[in-house]
Amino acid sequence: MKVYLDNGATTKVSDEVVRAILPYYKKHYGNASSLHDFGAKAKEALEKSRKIIAQEINADPEEIVFTSGGSESDNLAIKGIAYGNKKKGNHIITTKIEHPAILGPCKELFLEGFKVTYLDVDKNGFIKLNQLKKEISDKTILVSVIHGNNEIGTVQDIEKIAKICKKKGVYFHTDAVQSFTKEKIDVKKMNIDLLSASSHKIHGPKGIGFLYIRKGVNIKKMLYGGRHENDKRAGTENIPGIVGFAKAVQLDKKLKQIKKLRDYLIKRIEKEISDVKLNGDRNKRLVNNVNISFKYVEGEALLMHLNDRGIAVSTGSACSSQSLEPSHVLVAIGLKHEDAHGSIRFTLSRYTTKQEIDYTVRELKKVVKLLRDMSPWKKGINYEAKEGDHHGY
Amino acid sequence: MAIDYTKKVMRVFRNPKHFGEIKNADGVGVVGNPACGDIMKVFIKVGKNKKGEEIIKDIKIKTFGCVAAIATSDTMADMIKGKTLKEAMKLTNKDVAKKLGGLPPIKMHCSNLSEEGFRAAIKDYEKKKK
Known part of the structure; x- marks a missing residue:
């Protein structure tokens, strides 16, 4: 008997997803930026998928920026906010239980002179809201707290955390790679400014994810080239990946x-x-x-x-x-x-x-x-x- | 993770031959600790060969640890069983690793445990003898 119990690492791509993807490799392989019908077909699939994914977290479609996956989304959020808000401050708050895709860029920023505070967690893995409140200063530009922890599974109360951040006028990012589609997320109601998610954790293909960036958030582009993705991330859109991701979101x-x-x-x-x-x-x-x-x-x-x-x-x-x-x-x-x-x-x-x-x-x-x-x-x-x-x- | 173990390491890990305890052992050695992730206990029985030299007549081990710790400790036991104490003392962790077709560099330290383990058991025997 084969039993796969490592779905936190990655998941099987569902048959429905594979079926949805295939035409976009074989038939509708156009570049979404092209003006001809091949391009139009790709563009149509891109925007339809974006809408499906945006709805899942009650975001507007233009607030969804497709990336290569969770790690890129996390890097874009941390570094993009840090570099985009240098005038305001140089302090980032995160936690001791983040994924390496958060800890990595935070360490790099620290080496560049940014200040990083790592919040403690209790024995069950919850951050202490009082500590968060105490650590936020007028130099703080970003708070990033993982939603559902990838190792121990603890789900933070991000609504409360985001509320504190909003009150203090600090951007709030959450790494929702594990929790996306497993926990109810409403970015508007919960006051979330940025959110990372990935397709391959939910039976979608690898190599595709998104960063939700609330309208009006000041973020610096990290990948330069064309003006794709609302001019926030360059690179020809991975249409098969995006179509598969959207299909995975729609699965029961x-x-x-x-x-x-x-x-x-x-x-x-x-x-x-x-x-x-x-x-x-x-x-x-x-x-x-x-x-x-x-x-x-x-x-x-x-x-x-x-x-x-x-x-x-x-x-x-x-x-x-x-x-x-x-x-x-x-x-x-x-x-x-x-x-x-x-x-x-x-x-x-x-x-x-x-x-x-x-x-x-x-x-x-x-x-x-x-x-x-x-x-x-x-x-x-x-x-x-x-x-x-x-x-x- | 995907740590590259040789086929031999995996074979020994799956089917170790020297696990157990010896009641009334002549020497017992314990090395390692839980925080490091490995502990090894070595029991030896000492006898004599035809020339009258002291040999490791029997050896049993108990190991708490990873794949490398289990495989190296069992291989070590296999290598020193029947050897004279003098020969056994010459054996090093590198010999054990070599016998297993090598260990991933990060796991080399696990083989130290087996070397320290049987040395501790022989030392214990010599101390008791005095």
């Missing part, structure tokens, strides 16, 4: 079904495997995210054994990262390094079935037992936690 999301299976998976693991801990908030979490630390086992070993049984998951273990550092998100919620090591993320999709979850739990129990039997570290045995014992080369 089956959120209730996913959520039910998510809770079933959590319940069974907690009931049938000892010494486990659910990471992230139990209720305010992405409908498809389960992140659990299995004590006394290491995540990479667990992942590989599950892989051998056809089950695909991911881990926040330091041993699986190129830096040998545990996930910054798990560290930010206060997890000890040893508990971060045993963390596994299961992310479901509309295609996940109960049989798949039952199979996963059955195999998981075997693998956890196998690894715990092999481990000298057990309940009641305390090892002195000192860092870097044998890490010297």
Whole structure:
């Protein structure tokens, strides 16, 4: 049995989406900027798709800027706002649990002389609104807070956060790559100035995403060339990608079904495997995210054994990262390094079935037992936690 | 992630041969800690060969750790079983990595654990002998 539970990484492109895309490769392959009929056909598809996507978050179509994906959207938001508002200030506020596509540009801006504040989160992964209020100064130009966290699934109250930002006259951006179409988003009602989303997390194709930029927001273009995308991002539009993205938005999301299976998976693991801990908030979490630390086992070993049984998951273990550092998100919620090591993320999709979850739990129990039997570290045995014992080369 | 392990590493990881414990072991070594993500415990039984030299008659291990930690510790056990203590002490983590067809550079440190583990067990035996 093959069970794909890594939908937070990427998803299967749905058949409906593939069918919608194909004509735009084979027949309507024109450049949307061209004046002939081939171009007109592409332009028509582009604007129709833009409208569908804009409606999903109650934006106006011209506020949607298509990009190559979530990372580009995040980079455009952070750097574009920073460079576009230098006159106002040089301070950016974000959080300790952002995706690298936010942390990366923030670090670059810091090296260029910008000031960056990283908000703390509590043990469930929520920022503290009081800290946010305190940190906003007259030099602050942007607050960027991830909506649904990609690792632990915690969903922030972005409406409240945005309200604070609006009151203080500061732009608010949210990375909604994981939450888009899973959580209700109304950019007008919620006062969101900028929002990043990506197609391949929702059964659309890879290489396409968007940044919603509220009308009137002062942002500097980052990619120069033609005057595409309301003159905010140059480059011939990826029409097949955009058409596929719009189709994916229109799919039946089956959120209730996913959520039910998510809770079933959590319940069974907690009931049938000892010494486990659910990471992230139990209720305010992405409908498809389960992140659990299995004590006394290491995540990479667990992942590989599950892989051998056809089950695909991911881990926040330091041993699986190129830096040998545990996930910054798990560290930010206060997890000890040893508990971060045993963390596994299961992310479901509309295609996940109960049989798949039952199979996963059955195999998981075997693998956890196998690894715990092999481990000298057990309940009641305390090892002195000192860092870097044998890490010297 | 996609860490490139050799086929041999994966084979040993899937089917380790030396896991377990030895009751009344002659030497026991424990190295590593949970925060680093790996702990290894080595049990040895010491005997003598025909020449009367001390040899590792039996070895069992327990490892908490990643794919590389499990594969290297099991391979190490395989390599020193039957060897004289003197020969065993000459073995290094590099020999273990070589036997496995190499380790990804980032995982080389995992093989240190296995070297430290069996050395600690032999030291423990020698200490007890005195």
